[in-house]
Amino acid sequence: MSRPKVFRPDPNDTTRPKRGLTEDDLASRETVFRDDLLSGQRILITGGGSGMGKAAAFLAVRLGASVAICGRDEEKLKTTQAAIYEATGTEILTQSTNIRDPEAVEELIATVHDRLGGLDTLVNNAGGQFPQDAIDFTRKGWLAVIDTNLNGTWWMMQEAAKRWRTDGTPGNIINIVANVERGMPQAAHTCAARAGVIYLSKTLATEWAPLNVRVNCIGPGVIETEGFVMYPEEALKRFHQANPMKQRGNAWDVAEAITYLASPAGRFINGDLIIIDGGQAQWGVVWPAGMPDYFNEGGAA
Ligand SMILES: CCCCCCC/C=C/C(=O)SCCNC(=O)CCNC(=O)[C@H](O)C(C)(C)COP(=O)(O)OP(=O)(O)OC[C@H]1O[C@@H](n2cnc3c(N)ncnc32)[C@H](O)[C@@H]1OP(=O)(O)O
């Protein structure tokens, strides 16, 4: 089987289906949680303009939280802000921020404290990667993925925690990572970065417990979102076969887990990793850029 060395999605390709939950879904989908569960909470969600971050923002607002979102693309943030306002009558805070830039992160945390009066929960969801055999990674590509997923997440965690320490207030960090326990061929850069975040989180769960700051991770498996555009259609046809349920998850599955950890139900959960993958960890691999013949020969999944 010949596999292209690089898959670069064409942003102007209108032939590909639009994936992920619609704004109508996010506004009306049933939730197991009570209406005022997050009332009074101030929640910052990075990458909240799309996918799981957007779903988490919708749900948090529906449950009474004050929400701020960031991402690089201002237009995406404004569209989400308008959709949430239309659905709920609540205005969320948006600030265009590249999490790779520690000074921009400092400004973001300051704005959230000024405008929302503080911060209770930080959801580090911004991130991503491209599918490629590791041997072909360019230096710039490797650095882009590490800088976004590991360094960017760290700048956010450290800045939030510094404010919590100064103010003497409790904090809660939820890091969205990936399901990396067995590695993930063609996503070695993200596996390295996400493993870093998982063990950073486990360490800080102890180091920051005296500050009354909890730190946990959520590891999604294959969750159908707008982000699927990063992968070739051929790969997307196989993704769901990597778990024994043979399904894709959706952004609501992750949004509800985030809500659980943000709510009082998560009070005693610290330093943990919650995997939401339909059992993929015990089952298969996704090969997002295409499986090499070597592995196909034995009829592997
Ligand atoms: C878990 C992984 C695989 C299993 C799939 C399971 C299901 C899906 C999981 C998901 O995570 S879906 C969510 C996906 N969403 C995203 O990934 C969105 C965010 N991603 C990005 O913005 C980029 O991918 C990025 C590289 C993380 C961000 O970097 P930056 O904005 O700096 O990107 P660029 O300037 O475009 O690129 C920098 C550099 O990186 C290399 N590169 C970028 N894209 C590709 C590609 N498609 N293939 C190969 N290499 C790529 C390249 O060296 C770029 O430099 P230039 O060549 O452009 O100079």
Ligand SMILES: NC(=O)C1=CN([C@@H]2O[C@H](COP(=O)(O)OP(=O)(O)OC[C@H]3O[C@@H](n4cnc5c(N)ncnc54)[C@H](OP(=O)(O)O)[C@@H]3O)[C@@H](O)[C@H]2O)C=CC1
């Ligand atoms: N969908 C899946 O199956 C899986 C997803 N994940 C991870 O879950 C998270 C959410 O993904 P998902 O919702 O699917 O995909 P999306 O692509 O929709 O979400 C990624 C978000 O991150 C933001 N982002 C990316 N880079 C930066 C940056 N440097 N600074 C600030 N914001 C940034 C993007 O906004 P903008 O472009 O405006 O910057 C975007 O809103 C990501 O970390 C993803 O890698 C992990 C495992 C599986």
